[in-house]
Amino acid sequence: MIISRKTIRMRREMLLKIVFTGVCAAFVIVFFKWLLFDRNWIITDNAFVTGNILPVNADATGMVARVYFDETQMVKKGDVIVSLDGQRAKASLAQAEADLARAVRGVGALFSYRRQICEKLISRKAIKDRSLHDFARYKKAATAGATSDQILQNTQDQLVAQEANIQEVRSELQAVDARIMGVTRTNHPDIEAAKARYSDAYVEFLRQNIRAPATGFIAKRRIQVGQRVRPGDHLLNIVPLDHLWVEANLWENRMKYVRPGQEAIVKVDLYGSSHQYHGVVEGLVPGSGSVFATLPPDNATGNFIRIVQRVPVRIALNKDEIEKEPLRPGLSTVTSIYVGSSKTSPNASIVKTTSNEYQTEVYDKDLTEAQIQGNKIIKQNLVETSSDEDLKCTAED
Numbered sequence: 001m002i003i004s005r006k007t008i009r010m011r012r013e014m015l016l017k018i019v020f021t022g023v024c025a026a027f028v029i030v031f032f033k034w035l036l037f038d039r040n041w042i043i044t045d046n047a048f049v050t051g052n053i054l055p056v057n058a059d060a061t062g063m064v065a066r067v068y069f070d071e072t073q074m075v076k077k078g079d080v081i082v083s084l085d086g087q088r089a090k091a092s093l094a095q096a097e098a099d100l101a102r103a104v105r106g107v108g109a110l111f112s113y114r115r116q117i118c119e120k121l122i123s124r125k126a127i128k129d130r131s132l133h134d135f136a137r138y139k140k141a142a143t144a145g146a147t148s149d150q151i152l153q154n155t156q157d158q159l160v161a162q163e164a165n166i167q168e169v170r171s172e173l174q175a176v177d178a179r180i181m182g183v184t185r186t187n188h189p190d191i192e193a194a195k196a197r198y199s200d201a202y203v204e205f206l207r208q209n210i211r212a213p214a215t216g217f218i219a220k221r222r223i224q225v226g227q228r229v230r231p232g233d234h235l236l237n238i239v240p241l242d243h244l245w246v247e248a249n250l251w252e253n254r255m256k257y258v259r260p261g262q263e264a265i266v267k268v269d270l271y272g273s274s275h276q277y278h279g280v281v282e283g284l285v286p287g288s289g290s291v292f293a294t295l296p297p298d299n300a301t302g303n304f305i306r307i308v309q310r311v312p313v314r315i316a317l318n319k320d321e322i323e324k325e326p327l328r329p330g331l332s333t334v335t336s337i338y339v340g341s342s343k344t345s346p347n348a349s350i351v352k353t354t355s356n357e358y359q360t361e362v363y364d365k366d367l368t369e370a371q372i373q374g375n376k377i378i379k380q381n382l383v384e385t386s387s388d389e390d391l392k393c394t395a396e397d
Helices: 006-034 087-143 149-180 189-206 321-324 364-381
Strands: 041-051 054-057 063-066 080-082 210-213 216-219 236-238 244-253 263-268 277-284 312-317 332-338
Touching: 006 080, 041 312, 063 087, 080 236, 087 149, 087 189, 236 312, 244 263, 244 277, 244 332, 263 312, 277 321, 312 321, 312 332
Parallel strands: none
Antiparallel strands: 041 244, 041 332, 054 236, 063 080, 080 210, 216 236, 244 312, 263 277, 263 332, 277 312
């Protein structure tokens, strides 16, 4: 069958019209998609789920006796994770307890010694007073010839010797007062120093049980039974999964309208593009990723090559959505940020530090407990006296 030229031309024109119409329709769709959606959204696949990873370090020295939790297990704040043998810590605590008891008894003996010196001073002064009375009588009798000059001279010499004895006792009293003046039997510096050493030993003993600073899941356990640890040794990590966020790394030339408070949609590769998480931009990191690298760039040396930088943006995730569909730090995401709203300053931040991993109280009671035990030891070794003031005497009396 022979097709005429006219028919071929008509078919060609029809085909061109269809193609042209399709191209125009596609252009219109793309334009309206950009106008209604893409214009106000910034999309990046360079975004990852992240969160707080809490390192648990040893704060005492000892051999690992028991490990209570392993990787993937959940621990609650305050749970004992690792126990050390504690033998040396017990010995050090016993030594510190003995030193504190010795200090309390030594200070008690010092106060008793001061009382003894006071009694001696009173006795010496009484002897001198008697000699003064004798000297006055002898002097009066000497004028009438009733006593000899030798007795009068001997009595005067005794007064000089007795005054020297009194000055000696006063010097002893001053030496003792220099050590106990202004303090009591319970707050003497020697006792406070011994009590501080006891508190340090007691805290060291308590830290033989290594506790979880926050609630979370165990990850990267490095500690083994029988291993010797020292203060600062890294044992394991705790990852709280109830507080996660997304770190989206955006090109610097797309950061102009990004502000804290803007809404975001996050699609995690783990659950596919059909599942969405809703988030909010919390803040912009004050610097591009390159300046925080281990080897930051130095563009003043060598040949310069201009490279578009990326700036991390922190996006908070909805806690309820995380509980329904759990996430893990490090997961890849496709993140979209709606930049058509919020005119706040890019330096503003709405990051909150109120979740459980930003503070811990598991160590707060250690020193208090140590001080309570120290006070008990002081009370047990305190020497009771009839008068805590130990006679009101001074070196000037």
